[in-house]
Amino acid sequence: MTVEYVISNVRLLLGEELELIENRAVWVKDGVIEDVIADSEIPEGVLVYDGQGHLLMPGLIDLHIHMMWDGSADPVATLESEGYEQMLIRAVANCRHYLEHGITTVRDIGSVDDIALHVAKSIRRGLVQGPDVIASGKTLTMTGGHDPFWARFVDGKDEALKGVREQIYKGAQVIKVSATGGAYGRDEGEQVGHSELNLEELQTIADEAHRFGLKVASHAIGREGIRNSLLAGIDTIEHGHYLDDELVGLMKERGAAWIPTLHVYQQLASMKEIPDYAKEKARKITEIHANAFRKYLESGVLVGAGSDAGSPGTSHHALIDELYAMHELIPDTRAILKTATVNAGKILDLNVGKIEKGYKANLLMIADNPLESLSHLEKVKQVIVDDKILVNHGLTGTPSLETVR
Numbered sequence: 001m002t003v004e005y006v007i008s009n010v011r012l013l014l015g016e017e018l019e020l021i022e023n024r025a026v027w028v029k030d031g032v033i034e035d036v037i038a039d040s041e042i043p044e045g046v047l048v049y050d051g052q053g054h055l056l057m058p059g060l061i062d063l064h065i066h067m068m069w070d071g072s073a074d075p076v077a078t079l080e081s082e083g084y085e086q087m088l089i090r091a092v093a094n095c096r097h098y099l100e101h102g103i104t105t106v107r108d109i110g111s112v113d114d115i116a117l118h119v120a121k122s123i124r125r126g127l128v129q130g131p132d133v134i135a136s137g138k139t140l141t142m143t144g145g146h147d148p149f150w151a152r153f154v155d156g157k158d159e160a161l162k163g164v165r166e167q168i169y170k171g172a173q174v175i176k177v178s179a180t181g182g183a184y185g186r187d188e189g190e191q192v193g194h195s196e197l198n199l200e201e202l203q204t205i206a207d208e209a210h211r212f213g214l215k216v217a218s219h220a221i222g223r224e225g226i227r228n229s230l231l232a233g234i235d236t237i238e239h240g241h242y243l244d245d246e247l248v249g250l251m252k253e254r255g256a257a258w259i260p261t262l263h264v265y266q267q268l269a270s271m272k273e274i275p276d277y278a279k280e281k282a283r284k285i286t287e288i289h290a291n292a293f294r295k296y297l298e299s300g301v302l303v304g305a306g307s308d309a310g311s312p313g314t315s316h317h318a319l320i321d322e323l324y325a326m327h328e329l330i331p332d333t334r335a336i337l338k339t340a341t342v343n344a345g346k347i348l349d350l351n352v353g354k355i356e357k358g359y360k361a362n363l364l365m366i367a368d369n370p371l372e373s374l375s376h377l378e379k380v381k382q383v384i385v386d387d388k389i390l391v392n393h394g395l396t397g398t399p400s401l402e403t404v405r
Contacts, residue, residue, distance in 0.1 A: 003387045004029045006042050010051035011369070013058070015356050016342055018334055020371060026056060028361045031387050035357050054381050055369055058353050059104025059131075059362035061344035062319040063259050064217075064238055064306025067091040067108050067133075068115045071315045073273030076149055084113060091119045094309075094316045095130030099390050101317035102380045104362035105344070105352050107306070108135040109176040109217050109238070112150045117171045129390055132362065134348060136176035136217070137167055140205055145196040146178035146185040146219060154197070160204040168212050175209040175216045177202060177234070180225030183268050183281040184312055192241070192281055193222035202232035215349070217259075221285065223247065230254050236347060238306065239265075241289045243296055251301045257347045259306040260293050262325040267313030274312050293329050304347045305340035323374050333371050361387070 008025035014036060025042055027034040042048060068091040069075040079087060091111070098106055108116035114137035123130040140163045141151035154163040164175055178185075179202060181194040197205075202218070209216045215236065218229040223242040230237070230250045236257045237243075243251075243258070251258065268274055268282035297303055305326070307318040314321075319340060326336045345353025352360050367379035383391035 002030055004034075005047040005049055005387075006037075007049045007051050007056060007363070008039050008042060009053055010056040010365070011053070012036065012056050012355055013337075013341075013371070015354060018057070018337060018341065018371065020369060026355060026361070026363070028387070031361055032351075033355060033357055033359050033361050036355065051365060054365050054367060055376075056355070056363055056365050057370070058341045058345075058355055058359075059364045059383065059385065060102050060319055060340045060377070061105040061305070061348070061353055062098070062103050062307050062309060062340070063107045063236070063304045063344050063347060064261055064308050065098075065106045065108050065316070066110050066116075066308070066310035067094045067106070067119060067316070068111050069310030071310050071313065071318075073271060073312050074275055075310060075312060079112060079149065084115075087112060088115055088118065091115050092122070092128050092130070095119060095123065095128065095133070097316045098131045099129065099383050099385070100380070101320070102364040102366070102377065102383055102391075103131055103317070103319055104364065104383065104385050105132040105348070105350075106134070106309075107174060107217070107348065108133055109174065110139045110147060110150050111135070111137060114138055114170055120173070121171060131385065132352070134173045136174045137170055137172050139176040139178055139219070140164065140167070140197070141178040142196045142201075146180065146182045148185070151178070154201065154205075157200055157204045160197070160201040161208055164205045164208045168209075168214065173214065175205060175214055177205055177216060177218050177229075179218045179220040179229045179234075180222040182219060182221060182239075183265065183285070184275070184278040191222075192285060193224075195222060195224040195228060197228075199228045199231060202228055202234060206233040206235075230256055236304070239289075241265075241285045241292060243292045248296050248299050248301055252299075257302040257304055257343075258296070259304050259347075260289070260326070261306050261308045261322065262289060262293060262329070263318055263322045264308035264311045264314045265289055266325060267311075271313045278312065290329055293326065297326075297330050297335065302343055302346060303339050304344045320374070320377055323377070327374055333374060336374065337370055
């Protein structure tokens with residue numbers, strides 16, 4: 001049965017440039033945008049849904065989350081006190097939280113026991129509500145490397161090949177690697193600048209993932225790890241504190257994208273409750289991080305928004321905080337908003353992140369224009385995914401999309 005409806009009486013953020021358009025309607029068939037039309041062009045016999053003059057925009061996209069973490073000062077301590085079942089329930093609950101805040105697509109790149117793979121499958125089957133989830137499950141890490149609690153340890157070319165094949169077999173839709181150490185992963189024997197997986201291992205992982213049509217995301221803070229990731233053909237650099245002109249040139253040459261995750265490191269550096277070892281490491285790199293963002297946001301590299309949600313001091317709606325952190329450094333509201341919509345869709349290579357013919361109708365209705373202030377993103381009225389109004393805050397007198405199913 002075809003599910004067809006029109007959302008009228010809305011202002012739109014339309015297309016590639018999120019252009020503000022008045023007096024248009026969005027025509028949807030089977031969860032895909034059929035067209036953007038004038039109210040006078042609405043077909044007869046199609047359910048018309050009244051947006052009551054609110055603003056309709058693409059659903060937000062968070063490119064870096066960890067759904068099974070709790071966002072406390074020390075989420076590893078939480079997971080150590082919980083069993084598998086509680087972690088799984090927490091992940092499901094957090095997916096509902098994303099929807100409540102207008103986040104309709106997430107990329108989960110690191111979860112204990114592949115929890116995110118199971119949740120993603122349940123959402124696709126309609127068993128639980130949540131955003132579209134692109135998940136890696138376990139990360140591929142050297143023995144004793146960054147984030148060992150959700151790692152699949154790989155050492156050498158053969159183990160790297162086997163590790164990526166295992167994750168593909170289990171249903172991963174993206175592969176995550178740790179090319180360098182990190183600030184929070186463990187308190188001894190790990191430094192942010194350490195190069196962990198070597199170039200041969202990274203190359204093997206990238207080649208095999210690409211052979212099966214999957215992209216690879218690399219946790220890479222230090223320069224050598226970033227460079228090795230780019231030379232290996234990895235698709236996204238996560239964090240990327242020590243980017244420089246040469247590396248940015250290599251990113252443009254190789255078509256790699258950058259997910260900066262500014263907010264989480266600000267939290268790590270400033271919160272009193274954060275473990276001391278993590279706080280000290282984060283303090284040393286936050287200004288370096290900020291300088292890189294100021295210099296390279298408009299360098300021609302595709303930049304996407306990722307919050308690292310679930311990490312220390314980072315809630316599951318911290319995508320908004322990430323956008324605020326970006327905007328504080330470069331106050332170009334449209335460019336910042338594109339990182340969580342248009343750019344993010346391009347990075348995923350999926351038809352999401354735009355209101356345009358042929359794109360998935362993952363839609364967010366808010367009270368006011370976020371191009372005037374990003375704070376308007378917090379005024380969620382409705383969230384529509386898969387032809388269902390999954391979130392409704394205060395809109396009354398309009399037909400439910402369920403009536404056409």
